[in-house]
Amino acid sequence: MQTRTLGHSGLKLSTIGLGTWAMGGGDWKFGWGAQDDQKSIAAVRAAVEAGINWIDTAAIYGHGHSEKVVGQAIKERRNDLIIATKCGRVWAGESREIGKCLRRESIFREVENSLTRLQIDVIDLYQIHWPEPDDEVEEGWSAVGDLIKAGKVRFGGVCNFNLAQLKRAQAIHPITSLQPPYSMLKRDIEPEIIPWCAENNVGIVAYSPMQAGLLTGRFTKERAAALPENDWRKRSPFFQEPQLSANLRVAEGLMPIADRMSIAVSQLALAWVLRLPAVTAAIAGARDPRQIQETARAGDVELSPEVIEEIEKLLRQRESELQ
Ligand SMILES: NC(=O)c1ccc[n+]([C@@H]2O[C@H](COP(=O)([O-])OP(=O)(O)OC[C@H]3O[C@@H](n4cnc5c(N)ncnc54)[C@H](OP(=O)(O)O)[C@@H]3O)[C@@H](O)[C@H]2O)c1
Numbered sequence: 512m513q514t515r516t517l518g519h520s521g522l523k524l525s526t527i528g529l530g531t532w533a534m535g536g537g538d539w540k541f542g543w544g545a546q547d548d549q550k551s552i553a554a555v556r557a558a559v560e561a562g563i564n565w566i567d568t569a570a571i572y573g574h575g576h577s578e579k580v581v582g583q584a585i586k587e588r589r590n591d592l593i594i595a596t597k598c599g600r601v602w603a604g605e606s607r608e609i610g611k612c613l614r615r616e617s618i619f620r621e622v623e624n625s626l627t628r629l630q631i632d633v634i635d636l637y638q639i640h641w642p643e644p645d646d647e648v649e650e651g652w653s654a655v656g657d658l659i660k661a662g663k664v665r666f667g668g669v670c671n672f673n674l675a676q677l678k679r680a681q682a683i684h685p686i687t688s689l690q691p692p693y694s695m696l697k698r699d700i701e702p703e704i705i706p707w708c709a710e711n712n713v714g715i716v717a718y719s720p721m722q723a724g725l726l727t728g729r730f731t732k733e734r735a736a737a738l739p740e741n742d743w744r745k746r747s748p749f750f751q752e753p754q755l756s757a758n759l760r761v762a763e764g765l766m767p768i769a770d771r772m773s774i775a776v777s778q779l780a781l782a783w784v785l786r787l788p789a790v791t792a793a794i795a796g797a798r799d800p801r802q803i804q805e806t807a808r809a810g811d812v813e814l815s816p817e818v819i820e821e822i823e824k825l826l827r828q829r830e831s832e833l834q
Pocket residue numbers: 529530531532533543567568640670671690717718719720721722723724725727729777794795796797798801802803805806
């Protein structure tokens with residue numbers, strides 16, 4: 512497994528990280544349907560066995576559940592691993608309604624809860640989950656800086672920030688990493704954000720690199736129709752027409768390329784995200800050991816310029832279908 516250095520941090524991340532959103536289960540607004548904790552724990556352990564050295568979670572995933580599962584799974588291996596989690600989405604009371612808060616006291620409270628659930632003393636990478644509310648970005652980012660000084664957190668990152676928000680945060684203290692969505696089907700960060708991160712030595716850890724399962728070669732229209740109500744993908748435009756057919760046609764188009772390279776479509780999707788040196792790592796979500804055993808191997812796949820152009824052609828076709 513190759514590694515790349517995350518921004519200015521000196522942390523050497525395996526180019527594939529493990530994403531644990533789905534491990535939060537189905538019992539909340541953005542769940543992925545029912546999830547078996549034993550499978551989740553086995554997936555975390557399989558990831559580590561496969562050479563993955565960092566895990567991404569968030570307080571809000573299953574309202575703390577994903578962090579608890581990760582904490583349980585990594586207990587014996589904590590010192591070998593880089594643990595990234597997130598703050599800024601809170602929940603309270605019986606309704607468990609999700610709030611958006613970047614107030615200092617709230618983030619200070621959140622960090623203690625995450626440390627407890629993860630059963631660790633320090634968070635390696637603490638990320639603001641969403642830049643919301645926008646007028647609290649400065650307060651939240653300053654709070655993350657204070658947590659670094661207090662030794663609760665080693666490095667600070669942000670997710671889902673636009674260029675203006677990145678610049679506002681960078682003026683307060685250096686951003687270690689940005690976690691944006693990035694896949695063949697979602698390329699918004701290419702024109703401005705990737706160059707800015709490269710110029711400012713801000714690492715990029717790309718989320719949903721397989722577009723939540725669509726780019727694995729295993730997703731089908733039948734599967735989309737059968738998604739349970741408590742799987743957020745049921746409500747996502749990527750999984751609905753007219754996008755669904757166009758997206759699955761891209762996945763079908765990837766199959767002969769992957770076959771020729773003797774790799775899986777999921778590995779091709781991840782290697783494509785990693786083709787840019789400015790991308791430090793791709794976060795591969797998994798719900799069982801088999802999935803991550805497969806995707807971890809993408810860390811060693813290199814794409815030729817011819818393959819990259821072949822993929823561009825598929826993506827241009829999709830664009831014109833959706834116009
Ligand atoms: N910061 C943020 O706002 C944010 C937002 C989104 C995600 N993230 C992070 O990024 C991580 C990755 O993104 P993601 O989970 O949304 O999407 P992803 O990595 O593109 O896709 C993960 C999903 O694809 C399916 N899959 C994975 N490996 C497979 C394989 N080998 N064969 C077939 N199917 C496979 C699984 O779902 P099924 O088996 O159910 O199809 C899995 O849950 C998350 O877990 C989370 O840590 C962060």
